[in-house]
Amino acid sequence: MSISVTVLAGGVGGARLAHGFALAQPGAAPTCVVNVGDDTVRHGLHVSPDLDTVMYTLAGLNDEERGWGLTGESYAVLDRLARLGEDTWFTLGDKDLATHVVRTARLREGVPLSEVTASLAAALGVAARLLPVTDDPVRTLVRTPSGTLAFQEYFVRRQHADAVLGLTFDGVDAARPAPGVLDAVTGTDLLVVAPSNPFLSVEPVLATPGVRDAVRSTRARRVAVSPIVGGRAVKGPAAQILETLGHDVSALGVARLYAGLVDVMVIDDADAALAGPITDLGFDVVVTDTIMGGPAGRERLARELLGLASAP
Amino acid sequence: MSISVTVLAGGVGGARLAHGFALAQPGAAPTCVVNVGDDTVRHGLHVSPDLDTVMYTLAGLNDEERGWGLTGESYAVLDRLARLGEDTWFTLGDKDLATHVVRTARLREGVPLSEVTASLAAALGVAARLLPVTDDPVRTLVRTPSGTLAFQEYFVRRQHADAVLGLTFDGVDAARPAPGVLDAVTGTDLLVVAPSNPFLSVEPVLATPGVRDAVRSTRARRVAVSPIVGGRAVKGPAAQILETLGHDVSALGVARLYAGLVDVMVIDDADAALAGPITDLGFDVVVTDTIMGGPAGRERLARELLGLASAP
Numbered sequence: 001m002s003i004s005v006t007v008l009a010g011g012v013g014g015a016r017l018a019h020g021f022a023l024a025q026p027g028a029a030p031t032c033v034v035n036v037g038d039d040t041v042r043h044g045l046h047v048s049p050d051l052d053t054v055m056y057t058l059a060g061l062n063d064e065e066r067g068w069g070l071t072g073e074s075y076a077v078l079d080r081l082a083r084l085g086e087d088t089w090f091t092l093g094d095k096d097l098a099t100h101v102v103r104t105a106r107l108r109e110g111v112p113l114s115e116v117t118a119s120l121a122a123a124l125g126v127a128a129r130l131l132p133v134t135d136d137p138v139r140t141l142v143r144t145p146s147g148t149l150a151f152q153e154y155f156v157r158r159q160h161a162d163a164v165l166g167l168t169f170d171g172v173d174a175a176r177p178a179p180g181v182l183d184a185v186t187g188t189d190l191l192v193v194a195p196s197n198p199f200l201s202v203e204p205v206l207a208t209p210g211v212r213d214a215v216r217s218t219r220a221r222r223v224a225v226s227p228i229v230g231g232r233a234v235k236g237p238a239a240q241i242l243e244t245l246g247h248d249v250s251a252l253g254v255a256r257l258y259a260g261l262v263d264v265m266v267i268d269d270a271d272a273a274l275a276g277p278i279t280d281l282g283f284d285v286v287v288t289d290t291i292m293g294g295p296a297g298r299e300r301l302a303r304e305l306l307g308l309a310s311a312p
Numbered sequence: 313m314s315i316s317v318t319v320l321a322g323g324v325g326g327a328r329l330a331h332g333f334a335l336a337q338p339g340a341a342p343t344c345v346v347n348v349g350d351d352t353v354r355h356g357l358h359v360s361p362d363l364d365t366v367m368y369t370l371a372g373l374n375d376e377e378r379g380w381g382l383t384g385e386s387y388a389v390l391d392r393l394a395r396l397g398e399d400t401w402f403t404l405g406d407k408d409l410a411t412h413v414v415r416t417a418r419l420r421e422g423v424p425l426s427e428v429t430a431s432l433a434a435a436l437g438v439a440a441r442l443l444p445v446t447d448d449p450v451r452t453l454v455r456t457p458s459g460t461l462a463f464q465e466y467f468v469r470r471q472h473a474d475a476v477l478g479l480t481f482d483g484v485d486a487a488r489p490a491p492g493v494l495d496a497v498t499g500t501d502l503l504v505v506a507p508s509n510p511f512l513s514v515e516p517v518l519a520t521p522g523v524r525d526a527v528r529s530t531r532a533r534r535v536a537v538s539p540i541v542g543g544r545a546v547k548g549p550a551a552q553i554l555e556t557l558g559h560d561v562s563a564l565g566v567a568r569l570y571a572g573l574v575d576v577m578v579i580d581d582a583d584a585a586l587a588g589p590i591t592d593l594g595f596d597v598v599v600t601d602t603i604m605g606g607p608a609g610r611e612r613l614a615r616e617l618l619g620l621a622s623a624p
Contacts, residue, residue, distance in 0.1 A: 044417025076386045080410035084435045094406050098392035101413075105356025123396045 002028030003309045006188040006220070010035045010201020011050045012067050012235055013227055014194035015057035017305075020298030021192075022058055022128055024306060029127035031184040033211075035196075036113070036132045037140035037169050037204035040152045042090045043081060045100035046107055049152075050201065051117055051132055052099060059124040064294075067235065070095045089157045114178040131184060133205045136175040140204055141168040151200070160237035163244045169204045177210050185214035190309035193224035195290060197238045198257050199245070206261075215261055221309050223264040225290055225301075226251035230270040234291065252277050259283070264308055266290060314340030315621045318500040318532070322347045322513020323362040324379055324547055325539055326506035327369035329617075332610030333504075334370055334440055336618060341439035343496040345523075347508075348425070348444045349452035349481050349516035352464045354402045355393060357412040358419055361464075362513065363429055363444055364411060371436040376606075379547065382407045401469045426490040443496060445517045448487040452516055453480040463512070472549035475556045481516045489522050497526040502621035505536035507602060509550045510569050511557070518573075527573055533621050535576040537602055537613075538563035542582040546603065564589050571595070576620055578602060 002025050007018045009032045021030040035050045049068070056062035056070055063069045073093030082088045092100070099120060106116040112135040121130045140151040144162035154160060185191060196202055206212045215222065228251050233239040239249050247253040251267040255278045258265070265283040267274060268290040275285045286308065292298040314337050319330045321344045333342040347362045361380070368374035368382055375381045385405030394400045404412070411432060418428040424447040433442045452463040456474035466474060497503060508514055518524045527534065540563050545551040551561050559565040563579040567590045570577070577595040579586060580602040587597045598620065604610040 043413050044420055045413065074386065074388045074406070076406035077389060077410045077413070080407045081414065084410060084414045084432060086414060094386070094388035095392045097409075097413075098389045098396060101355050101357065101389070101393065101409075102396050102398060108356055120396060 003189045003306050004028065004187075005030040005190045005192060005306070005309075006184045007032045007192045007194050008185075008202060008205050008215075009033065009050070009054055009194045010196030011038070011053040012057075013196040013225075014050070014201065015054040015062070016292045016298050017192065017194045017225065017302065018054055018128060019057050019295065020292060020300075020302030021306075023295055023299040024302040029129065031129040031131060031180075031188065033131050033133050033181050033184055033205055035201045035204050036134060037138050037172075038151050038155065038200070039137075039139065040090070040150065042092060042100075043086055044104070045092075045097070046104045047090070047092070047100050048103065048113070048117075048132070051130060052096070055117070055121050055124060055126055055130055058121070058126045058128050058130075061124065069093055090152060112178070114180070129180070129184070131181050132178050133181055133208045133211065134175040135178045136171060138172045138175050138204060138208070139170045140200060141170050143167065155200075155237075160240070164199070164237070164241045165244065167199055167203070169207050172204065172207045173209070175208050177208055181208075182210055182214045185211065186218045186220075188218070188220045190306065191215065191218055191220040191222045192305060193222070193258065193262060195225040195227040195234065197227060197233075197236055197241070198254055199238070199241050200236075212261070221264065222262045223266060223305055223308055224254070224258045224262040225266040225305075226254045226268065226271070228254050229268040229290060250274060255281055255283060266305065315501045315618050316340065316499075317342040317502045317504060317618070317621075318496045319344045319504045319506050320497075320508075320514060320517050320527075321345065321362070321366055321506045322508030323350070323365040324369075325508040325537075326362070326513065327366040327374070328604045328610050329504065329506045329537065329614065330366055330440060331369050331607065332604060332612075332614030333618075335607060335611040336614040341441065343441040343443060343492075343500065345443050345445050345493050345496055345517055347513045347516050348446060349450050349484075350463050350467070350512070351449075351451065352402070352462065354404060354412075355398055356416070357404075357409070358416045359402070359404070359412050360415065360425070360429075360444070363442060364408065367429070367433050367436060367438055367442055370433070370438045370440050370442075373436065381405055402464060424490070426492070441492070441496070443493050444490050445493055445520045445523065446487040447490045448483060450484045450487050450516060450520070451482045452512065453482050455479065467512075467549075472552070476511070476549070476553045477556065479511055479515070481519050484516065484519045485521070487520050489520055493520075494522055494526045497523065498530045498532075500530070500532045502617065503527065503530055503532040503534045504617060505534070505570065505574060507537040507539040507546065509539060509545075509548055509553070510566055511550070511553050512548075524573070533576065534574045535578060535617055535620055536566070536570045536574040537578045537617075538566045538580065538583070540566050541580040541602060562586060567593055567595060578617065
């Protein structure tokens with residue numbers, strides 16, 4: 001019998017873990033509730049980087065080495081955009097751009113992002129259900145010593161080098177969860193908080209009205225995988241942000257963020273010494289290899305998490 | 313001393329003749345007033361085929377063999393659009409698409425088409441002044457035995473195989489000439505009606521309120537080059553349309569359309585026998601080689617037309 005799984009996801013970490021679940025239960029693809037706070041408009045096109053990372057990864061089309069974008073990409077459009085005077089610091093490949101062209105066209109026709117996402121994912125053969133956490137515009141703003149930056153300005157253009165003093169999810173108070181999101185949280189067997197950035201990826205999902213309460217009230221076993229291993233982020237600026245916001249740069253610091261929301265913290269073997277302190281916070285703790293190298297590693301971790309769903 | 317030239321243009325014929333003027337007077341680039349009735353929206357992107365044909369030709373970037381689009385094109389985006397379920401009968405190359413992406417973005421920001429066109433042309437190093445005849449939406453609709461078709465549906469998708477029973481330029485009554493258009497018509501030394509399709513390319517320019525009157529009242533010498541040579545169109549469906557609309561399929565039939573508007577009809581050597589009947593309509597007639605093969609042929613024809621400007 002298959003176990004239903006919902007993953008709260010940002011980009012790469014969520015994409016890889018969702019891929020693991022898809023591999024572990026081929027007939028029971030997971031549902032991914034994905035951050036849209038990193039959405040942006042480039043050259044008039046609506047870009048949803050986290051949604052696309054999950055979609056491309058599940059479609060087997062993502063560039064694993066680079067961690068984003070598509071394999072076999074070309075850049076003919078971007079080169080010409082630069083020649084036409086456009087500012088091309090946000091790299092968009094030709095194939096990737098087709099996604100944004102279609103998304104933008106459908107959104108302009110009034111089709112909600114969740115429907116657009118479903119049809120794009122279906123066209124690429126993705127069996128998993130991809131849900132943007134909301135169809136409404138939510139934009140992550142990053143407060144830094146250099147001022148408040150739009151998310152991709154901070155993340156891509158300035159390569160997350162600025163100290164993060166605070167985050168705002170502009171529009172989140174008025175945002176409604178996309179159709180299916182709350183049911184996907186409350187009605188699943190296993191709810192997984194992906195090893196994504198707690199502040200940039202997970203928090204804008206939880207902050208969408210109704211989602212945090214749904215996580216609190218779900219019947220599912222709730223499991224979070226720490227994105228911090230050995231005091232460092234597996235990828236991206238999670239460690240710096242924990243530090244500048246005054247948290248412990250460790251799996252323990254992450255666990256404190258999820259206390260009361262999540263039942264099980266999954267931490268890496270490297271952090272075995274933190275199992276005690278995290279248990280003291282009220283979590284069940286699983287210590288395992290959380291680094292998902294290739295598909296085999298993802299599937300292995302997913303299988304281990306699936307085992308937690310039926311645990312008492 | 314240079315002669316100022318304004319060309320009323322559609323796509324290829326206008327593009328080639330404008331290119332000839334640019335070559336003939338390097339320091340005095342022509343002004344092109346271009347049809348926008350063939351503009352369309354594909355995949356949410358605003359495409360202006362006639363404007364782009366003129367722009368690419370003047371930039372030396374057009375695919376001469378094919379007659380449209382850019383040299384060295386690739387189709388990565390179009391391939392992916394097809395995979396995403398888009399209907400891709402309208403071929404858009406990657407480089408070409410960059411033009412439409414930028415145009416669409418600027419139009420959505422409220423920048424008028426004429427300004428967008430000027431900045432795109434400048435970015436591609438085009439010295440000529442490219443003016444869409446209007447910044448307002450005008451769309452050519454083609455009445456056929458199969459019903460009324462949007463222009464590109466008729467022209468590209470159905471490869472202008474349908475009999476044309478009539479034409480409508482939707483929106484033209486409310487359209488205003490773009491800034492500079494009327495001055496470019498009235499204030500030039502030489503006004504040239506390009507060897508473009510009289511119905512599909514030239515008429516929507518003339519039908520824009522104020523343009524026909526400006527042609528009537530200009531101080532310029534007015535010259536039209538017949539797009540019909542030896543009873544056949546040099547390119548496209550001009551011959552079929554002349555026939556189904558009940559006109560002579562000849563340079564004489566074209567001349568009748570321009571009677572009272574144009575001073576000089578330029579016809580091909582192959583049509584020398586029509587010089588008499590066209591003269592009888594009140595035109596001065598120039599018989600010459602009107603087939604513009606490569607750049608040399610364009611420049612030669614342009615030089616010959618420049619000679620007409622100062623003629624009494």
